[in-house]
Amino acid sequence: MAKLFALLLVGVVLIGCTATSTAAPTATYMPTSTVETVGTVETAATAAPTLEPTTQSQSQSTADVTAEPTLADTPTIIVPPAATSSPRPTVVTLTPIATLAPQATFVATLENNAGWQPQSQTFDGVEMVLVPAGCFQMGSDAGSENEKPVHQQCVEQAFYIDRYEVTNEQFERFGGSAATPNYWNDPKRPREQITWLEANAFCALRGSRLPTEAEWEYAARGPESLTYPWGNTFVADNVVYSGNIEFETAEVGSKPGGVSWVGALDMSGNVWEWVSSRPLPYPYVATDGREDSEKDNTRVLRGGSWSDPDTGVTTSARYAVTATDLSGNFGFRCARDF
16 A cells, blocks of 8 residues: 555656646736937837847837937937837938138238239230239219219229220120121221120120229229329320320220220220129119119210210219110220139
8 A cells, every 4th residue: 555655646746747847938017118208319218128120120129229329420310219109210310510711801902003013814815914902992073973972992802804995806706796887897996886785795705704893993093093094194195085086996005105004005085995883873882783784774884985085084984874875986895803
């Protein structure tokens, strides 16, 4: 009996062990991540172990969520969503702040005309003279009302201007277009009978432009603000005007005594010269709309002509007409940036 009881006891123990090893594991609840949102960047408040992702569509690990983005990594931070959030990521774009370079300050150093040594350069066969930056007194108290008030004007950027008025030869060589034939066909005479529109288009053909009114006057009179290109006293031999010509133009450069301080000729007399500006009252302000080529149809002529008296060929004289007007005493010269 004792042996039989021992065998029964061993059987009970073996049956109990087998039942324990095959039982299903008890499910244990594991808390998921609790996500707190601050602004537009999501961070994990409670980290919990998660399953390894098996596809790209599954959520990224908690470590990815809790990693702090830095500016050195990328200018755009993409924050993966938590398991319970929208499948679309939240994008935070960082915009860099540009640092502006300091602006150069214009300082006029040229005080008199004699302080400048004329310099010239040829562009496509056309001689142009350099006009340095500087200041002068624009206008005249002794002239017409449209020349007043006298005011200081500074040209802050150097530029080039033609040494001579545009000639018939040059106009033809560059393929200039004008609806009206000129009166005098000598190749060395200025191209006249031309509108502002035609003159402006021709300068563009040369890669140039019409000078502004301030640029033209500065090139004619200089920092000393002379009444005539050569000085403050009228000299008939220095200019083609009504007192010494038989009502016609002359060859450009025929009056070398009338040269301006930068080396430009015929800026007084021969033909009036178109400039880019509209005839707004003084003081001249380049940004007040007078240099807007899209506004009205009126433009300025400068310098006087063969048909004007000595008082009409000063460096301050202004004449306003429509951009489609033309005459045998209307001509032009071009300018270009330095």
